[in-house]
Amino acid sequence: MLINANTVVKSEKILLVPYENHHVPRYHQWMQSEELQQLTASEPLSLEAEYQMQQSWRQDEDKCTFIILDIAVYNDYEKGTEDEISAMVGDVNLFFNDEDNKHSAEIEIMIAEPTARRKGFGKEALLCMMQYGEQILKVEEFTAKIGFSNVASIHLFQRLGFKEVSRSDVFEEVTLNYSITDHDPTSSTGVQMFQIGPYRLKS
Template sequence: MTRVKRRITSGMLINANTVVNGEKITLVPYENHHVVRYHQWMQSEELQQLTASEPLTLEAEYQMQQSWRQDEDKCTFIILDLDVYSKSGKENEDEIAAMVGDVNLFFNDEDNKHSAEIEIMIAEPSARRKGFGKEALQCMMQYGIHTLKVEEFTAKIGFKNIASIQLFQKLGFNEVSRSEVFEEVTLKYSVADQTHTSQAALKVFHVRPYRLKS
């Protein structure tokens, strides 16, 4: 996630009461009760470097979470480890324990409303290399295609983030440009250009209402 972009606008009203279930992960809207854990993540110098961001105060993070909920050009989900999430009946506390990262869509192309920039962050080191990032991207792409009518995805990733570049390429993204100034590569996925087989490779997902209220 590139938090600099989220300072401009970010959260989509359409997913405010939506849960997306995969096989290993669950995507839930970014709510008030997630902020403290999210804020703790963003104190990490590693994550600040990977997301090209600066740390906020906790108060500013709460304010930002509220503003993200009002922006119709952004769609933000918190990624939960489904195994941890399913173990407790205390939903609020269980969500915090299950948080591993976030995934986002940015509809910032004024000339193409069916184009979205996609970003992902697996913040918990213990949750990496478990397939969570791949599945979260697949679920978000399916949600974008079927619910938000996305026809084209782009991803901008730093040169040094080789693992993320390789992950997006495995999902069918192709490099279209490089910026030496920003030290990032731009990858693109066109829904129309994908074969039926490659589209089917995106995980089947299930959408249900998000009943938890903060």
């Protein structure tokens, strides 16, 4: 999505940055994992196809993607000891698939780095994306579709106020819903409101 192409979203633990060409090799490496393929219902792509996918996502007005960075690692890079790629831990996405309701979006998250799990990055990235979606993209309702086996992700969404609305035995997934009119994403999370700034990759 072009609207977030020059945007960085900052909170306490993470930075959200647009998915750029230089992120692709690390992202492609992640997606060779059979575990992540299963959790995200994805098929492995060639590196060339991954580059093409990144470009299509950049232009697609129905998809908003951010790469999640560990801010502690990134701050080390600010001091000259690390780089942005080393700070990558996953991604968070919004899909505007409902043609009848442009204020509804499907949200998904992936914490790809095993060492980055159970540190609160997923929760914080979801909250930032929900706040960004509400304030910038005018989203009023979020849905999440999660495989039955991904129990940790289901519990995370439920803790944030998502309610189960349906189950599909065919696709082996549960659908959860969150309406902005029924909740305030910042009311009980302990996460401060995000900051938005210009995105500039340091060379």
